Amino acid sequence: MSTLTAVLAVLLAGVFLLLGAAKLAAVAAMRQAAAHVGMTTNRYRLLGAMEVAAAAGLLTGLRIPALGAAASTGLILLMTGAVVVHLRAGDPAARCLPAVVMGALAAAHLALLAGG
Structure with a gap:
């Protein structure tokens, strides 16, 4: 595994561990975000659990690359869903950035893993 692949894994894991934990804890900003897109707090917590699981998968993937690839794939799907949800809520495209x-970072991580 290249250094870049490992750095991407740790970066992604850190971001999604923080965001997922905030969703699981239902902090005020996350409750507001959930309400904005028409989601219940419990459903948002489920998304948070998936993000925390993906973070764990990315870190485990440092030793077992197949798990890192699965975690990256899951994050790509989650982020695609996030874009769709924001656009359906009427958010401007910039809010999806x-x-x-x-x-894209998860896709880069996956591509680096696939490349060897």
């Missing part, structure tokens, strides 16, 4: 960037 964080999800697009994180999805």
